Every structure is written in structure tokens, then in C-alpha cells.
Amino acid sequence: MRDVAIVGTGTTPFGEFEGGVKEMGVKAASRALQSCGVTSEDVNALFLGNFVAGMLEGQEALAPLVADSIGLTGIPTMKTEGACASSGIAFRRAYQAIRTGEHDVIIAMGVENMTDADTTEFTRALGSAADYTTDGVTGVTFPGFYGLMLDRYLHEYDATREQIAQVSVKNRRNGAANPRARFQSEITVDDVLKSRLIADPLRLYDCCPAADGGAAVILAASDIAETFTEEPIPVLGSGHATGRSAAYRYDDLTTFEATSIAAESAYEQADVRPSDIDVVELHDCFSAAEVGDSEDLGFFEKGNGAAAVEAGRTAVDGEIPINPSGGLLAKGHPVGATGIGQIYEICEQLRGSHENQVEGAEIGLTHNLGGSGAIGTVTILGGPTHV
Amino acid sequence: MSKSSSQSFPAQRCTDCGTLYGHRMFVCRECLAETLTDVSLEGEGTVYARTTIRVPGSDHQGEEPFEVAVIDVGSDMSVRVTARVENNPELKPGDSVEFIERRDGVFYFESS
Numbered sequence: 410m411r412d413v414a415i416v417g418t419g420t421t422p423f424g425e426f427e428g429g430v431k432e433m434g435v436k437a438a439s440r441a442l443q444s445c446g447v448t449s450e451d452v453n454a455l456f457l458g459n460f461v462a463g464m465l466e467g468q469e470a471l472a473p474l475v476a477d478s479i480g481l482t483g484i485p486t487m488k489t490e491g492a493c494a495s496s497g498i499a500f501r502r503a504y505q506a507i508r509t510g511e512h513d514v515i516i517a518m519g520v521e522n523m524t525d526a527d528t529t530e531f532t533r534a535l536g537s538a539a540d541y542t543t544d545g546v547t548g549v550t551f552p553g554f555y556g557l558m559l560d561r562y563l564h565e566y567d568a569t570r571e572q573i574a575q576v577s578v579k580n581r582r583n584g585a586a587n588p589r590a591r592f593q594s595e596i597t598v599d600d601v602l603k604s605r606l607i608a609d610p611l612r613l614y615d616c617c618p619a620a621d622g623g624a625a626v627i628l629a630a631s632d633i634a635e636t637f638t639e640e641p642i643p644v645l646g647s648g649h650a651t652g653r654s655a656a657y658r659y660d661d662l663t664t665f666e667a668t669s670i671a672a673e674s675a676y677e678q679a680d681v682r683p684s685d686i687d688v689v690e691l692h693d694c695f696s697a698a699e700v701g702d703s704e705d706l707g708f709f710e711k712g713n714g715a716a717a718v719e720a721g722r723t724a725v726d727g728e729i730p731i732n733p734s735g736g737l738l739a740k741g742h743p744v745g746a747t748g749i750g751q752i753y754e755i756c757e758q759l760r761g762s763h764e765n766q767v768e769g770a771e772i773g774l775t776h777n778l779g780g781s782g783a784i785g786t787v788t789i790l791g792g793p794t795h796v
Numbered sequence: 797m798s799k800s801s802s803q804s805f806p807a808q809r810c811t812d813c814g815t816l817y818g819h820r821m822f823v824c825r826e827c828l829a830e831t832l833t834d835v836s837l838e839g840e841g842t843v844y845a846r847t848t849i850r851v852p853g854s855d856h857q858g859e860e861p862f863e864v865a866v867i868d869v870g871s872d873m874s875v876r877v878t879a880r881v882e883n884n885p886e887l888k889p890g891d892s893v894e895f896i897e898r899r900d901g902v903f904y905f906e907s908s
Contacts, residue, residue: 529854529857530854532851532852532853532854533853533854533855536853536854542819542820542901543819543878544878545853545855546855546900546901546902547864547878547879547880547902547903548849548852548853548855548856548859548862548864548880548902549849549864549878550849550851550852550853552851553847553849553864556847556848556849557845557846557847557864557865557866558845560845560846560847560889561844561845561866561889564845564888564889564890605850606848606850607850607851608847608848608849608850608851609847609848609850609885610847611847655819655878656845656866656878657818657819657866657876657877657878658876659866660876662844662845662866
């Protein structure tokens with residue numbers, strides 16, 4: 410098995426844009442190529458994560474479409490789909506293909522165009538990630554799934570609704586300093602608790618916004634990484650696991666095994682513990698999700714995640730900074746682009762160049778989740794001292 | 797069988813290993829057998845978690861707001877299902893509900 414590093418990164422901002430999925434994908438991939446010394450002749454493959462372009466734009470075959478647009482014909486390309494974890498999977502496949510020696514240099518990317526669709530089309534497309542024959546036909550939406558999760562969480566643990574709201578407050582504060590974020594304004598706990606109910610007990614400001622965006626990274630075998638960049642970011646560990654596909658399938662709805670199992674394998678491979686992680690970008694599609702994720706990733710004991718947010722332990726200057734980018738709640742959630750977008754943000758942290766820089770960050774973790782806790786990917790990245 | 801007034805709940809049981817299911821299965825998750833037979837459970841259930849859907853998907857436009865819950869149904873033998881609850885937006889985990897009917901693939905319950 411070979412070591413693998415990230416040698417180039419590129420992204421669009423996340424937000425509401427005129428351009429379609431092709432334009433955002435092409436720009437992200439092109440920017441990644443221009444960020445480093447990789448030329449089109451060096452690239453052996455392109456893996457692209459996307460979830461809803463087929464349904465919303467009627468555009469499929471995105472991987473070859475983007476590749477052809479940046480002069481990359483002749484190589485294998487493919488799309489990966491795992492709902493909101495689509496590009497977490499693209500990254501994982503690229504990593505494995507280099508690790509096993511199949512390829513030397515791969516573009517892993519994600520792209521999504523969501524804000525042009527009307528609400529009905531949009532909810533139908535996102536709802537396709539639920540099990541239609543059980544949760545879907547009953548009327549459970551994604552906010553509904555996390556409403557059920559939070560209802561049980563508040564029943565089982567000594568957490569308050571205000572503490573959960575603090576997640577949105579923290580992430581909006583972080584997003585206010587991130588030029589790539591869709592929302593760049595702060596909110597208060599009162600704003601969250603007075604926003605309209607969406608799926609009790611979740612309110613509007615507990616929910617992440619849709620967004621358009623594309624993000625790309627270029628992976629290379631570590632032994633050639635320094636021919637492309639002076640600052641390769643080594644991939645220390647990667648995990649990918651399947652969990653449950655509907656709300657009724659959980660014995661305990663407050664914990665997602667797709668997250669905890671993917672995390673265990675990534676920690677084991679990287680030979681690190683949760684306490685070794687300096688900075689985290691995790692899948693806060695809802696405020697309650699961040700609390701559950703932070704526990705499933707091993708940063709807090711089950712039931713303690715909400716109080717940790719209130720105490721500032723997950724703030725940019727806290728002991729385990731979570732979502733300094735603003736996360737999905739502020740940066741936005743262009744579903745198929747989110748996983749690579751998180752990796753882009755952690756690369757900025759490990760290079761010491763993030764707008765919300767965590768002092769001395771040397772090991773970062775990303776966590777991307779799809780479906781009803783059905784798909785989890787976890788990636789652990791190291792700073793330049795880990796090469 | 798049930799001594800209460802609630803309807804019996806239509807479950808399935810694997811004919812090979814005996815595992816019980818609430819939502820329809822095509823094969824047994826435990827032993828992969830394809831033969832599942834209908835079996836009736838007592839219709840009393842307990843709420844595990846609930847929410848009120850106020851912004852529904854396109855298939856449920858106009859029905860909002862409505863309650864959905866994860867419910868453990870049956871007594872000595874129970875299965876967990878995702879279901880609608882008809883008449884009580886104040887339900888909490890641990891509250892009792894009774895099965896009413898299965899209609900168009902959806903389980904409906906009401907407060908006991």
C-alpha cells in the first residue's frame with residue numbers, strides 16, 4: 410500500500426449562482442489544476458460526486474462532461490452517488506485507487522446545483538435519499554428524520570433545546586468570516602428559537618441551507634507529491650461505512666454507526682485518537698446532527714455534546730474546534746459537493762491559511778454523511794510536518 | 797390474543813428463523829429466506845420518538861401539519877415501525893398509542 414497526499418485544491422464559493430452544474434464543476438476542477446504543478450497529462454482518472462443533477466437539471470454523465478471540458482479525454486472517469494456523502498465517496502475511491510497502485514494522480518471532486526429548482530422538485534429530489542417504501546411513504550422528510558432524532562436525544566440525555574441552538578449560533582458566527590459561505594451573518598439563540606417550526610423540535614435556523622457549488626482536490630502518490638507542490642497534505646486515514654436506511658431501523662436513534670465505524674477505521678489507519686485531532690469539519694446538516702456526530706466521532710461522551718457547544722469547547726479557539734468554515738449550517742450544503750468542500754476547508758487549516766485559522770492545527774478530520782445515517786465517510790489529513 | 801379494543805397489527809414472520817418484521821420485507825434480513833408469512837401482533841404500541849412535519853415533500857403537500865413517530869408495536873413480541881399518528885401533536889417518547897389501520901403502505905396509529 411502506498412501513501413497518498415493532496416497536492417492541489419480548487420473550489421467555487423458555496424451560495425446561490427446563475428451557473429449550472431457543468432460550469433461549477435469545470436471551474437472547481439480547473440482551479441485545482443491551476444493551484445499546483447499537475448498538468449492534464451499527469452491526471453490518470455477523475456471521480457466526481459453528485460446527487461441530484463439528474464433529477465433537477467436532467468444532466469447525467471457529469472464526470473466525462475467535466476473531464477472533456479478541461480482537456481482530460483482518454484482517461485477513466487466516473488460519478489459516485491451516496492446522497493449527501495457522494496463526494497466523500499469520490500475522495501475515498503480516488504484515495505484507494507492510488508493507494509493500491511492502480512493510478513498515480515486523480516482528481517476527486519463534487520458538484521451540485523440546487524437553488525434554481527422550485528421547492529417541490531427540490532424536496533422530492535432530496536427525499537429520494539430516504540427509503541421511499543417505509544419512511545418516505547409515511548411522510549418523513551430529512552428535517553423530519555432529524556426531528557425524530559432530536560426528540561429522542563432530548564428524552565434520553567440531559568441536554569437543552571437552547572444548547573442545541575448554540576450549534577447554529579456558533580456555525581453562523583464562523584461562516585460570517587468565510588468568503589466561501591452562503592450565509593455570512595450572525596444569529597442569536599433567540600433567533601433560532603423564534604424561527605418557524607419545520608419538524609418539531611427543529612426550527613428553520615436548525616436546518617442547513619441548500620447551495621450551489623463545486624469543489625475539487627488532486628490526489629497523488631506521496632513519493633511524487635513534491636514534484637507537484639511544496640505543501641502536500643498527507644491523507645493519514647480514510648473510512649467508509651454503511652448504516653441504517655430508515656428511522657425505524659435504529660435501536661438507538663441518537664447514534665449513527667455509519668459515522669462511528671468509518672471513524673474507527675480512519676483513526677486506526679492514521680494511528681491517532683480523537684484527542685489528537687486539532688480541527689474538524691463534520692456533517693451538520695441540522696444543529697442536532699452536529700451534536701450527535703461530535704459524539705459518534707469520539708470527541709465527547711454520548712449525551713455531553715450539547716453542553717460542550719454551550720461551553721465553547723467546539724469554537725474556533727476551543728479545545729476541539731468544529732466547523733470553523735461555518736459548516737453546512739452557514740457555508741451551505743450543495744449536497745454532492747459538501748464532502749470535498751469540507752476537505753478543501755481542512756487543507757486551508759493545515760496550510761495555516763484559513764480565515765478562521767485554528768492555531769497550530771496539524772491534524773484535521775472531515776466527516777460526510779448521506780441518507781438517513783446510511784452512508785458515512787471520514788477522512789483524516791495531516792499538516793506539512795506529517796509528510 | 798389482544799384483550800384491548802385496538803386492531804391487531806399485521807406483521808410478518810420468517811418461516812425459517814422466526815424473525816418478526818413490521819415493514820414489508822422481500823427476504824429475511826437475518827437468514828435471507830424468501831418465505832415470510834403474515835402474523836398478527838397486539839395493536840398496542842409505545843412511542844420511541846415523534847415529530848410534526850410542517851414542510852412536507854411533494855407527495856404529502858396539503859396534509860401538513862401531521863405527526864410521524866417511530867413506534868414499538870406488539871406486547872411480548874414487538875416490532876419497530878415508522879408510522880403516522882392521527883390525533884395528538886403533544887405525544888412524547890414513552891406515550892401509549894393504538895394501531896388503527898395500514899393504508900397505502902402506511903401504518904396509522906392514534907393516542908390510547
